[in-house]
Amino acid sequence: AxxxxxxxxxxxxxxxxxxxxxxxxxxxxxxxxxxxxxxxLPPLRDRAEDIPLLAQHFLAEAAAEAGRQAPALTRAAREALMAYPWPGNARELRNDMQALVLFCGRGVIDTGDLPDKIRDPAAPPAPAEPDERTRILEAMAASDGNMSATARRLGIARSTLYTKIAAYGLARPGN
Known part of the structure; x- marks a missing residue:
């Protein structure tokens, strides 16, 4: 051995x-x-030709997990997916395909089944998640500066919190 x-x-x-x-x-x-x-690896928006294949793969993967038959995409749905810029890259595509498997009861997905952001790109985007710096500041305020409570609130180790505080140039309470 x-x-x-x-x-x-x-x-x-x-x-x-x-x-x-x-x-x-x-x-x-x-x-x-x-x-x-x-x-x-270029972002998904620069590889539109990969989107239909990836989408079908993610649909099949999600369907297998749910114990369902994988739905097919219509040509119009594939074109809509290819036209969307996918700011969240393949993770966003995977999440959207998982949701379609769970919420679309038919065996075929058409443009009407797609999320509004894809179907109507002119629609206002969902509110952005606060950036990490803002989340840390909010958690520190909500925890009255208690670093252990702040770390728990953020779901990270206290040592990681201190590293992030230093990286963002944030002042720790009492400093």
Whole structure:
């Protein structure tokens, strides 16, 4: 028996790690360990031809989890999906396909079944989630500056909270 392990790590990010290293926001040594092979995958909005295949895959995946038959997309629905810019990339597409499986009772999905944001791109977008800095400030205020309570409220470790406070240049209460 060998006491050696042979494995590979695949790491993905939407961040510009070389810039973050240069600005001391990411460890240089860690960057060099994980950057053996790099490739850029363009955002989904730049790969519209991939959307129908991905959508059908996500529909099949969600249908299998729900114990249902995967619905098909009409040509008009596929075209509407391809025209949408997908700011949340493949995660957003997956979430929308999961919702369609759960809420569309038919075996075929047409444009009328699609979310308003896709069907009517002129409709006002849903309110944006507050950014992380704002969420931290709100949690600190709601916890009267108690860092343990703030971390619990955010669902993160206290040490992570301190790191984020430093990264955002926030003042801790009493400092």
């Amino acid at each position: 060998s006491d050696r392990s042979d494995f590979r790590v695949i790491a993905l990010t939407h961040r510009d790690l070389p810039r973050d290293v240069a600005e001391s926001r990411f460890r240089r040594d860690l960057f060099h360990r994980i950057s053996t092979i790099q490739f850029r």
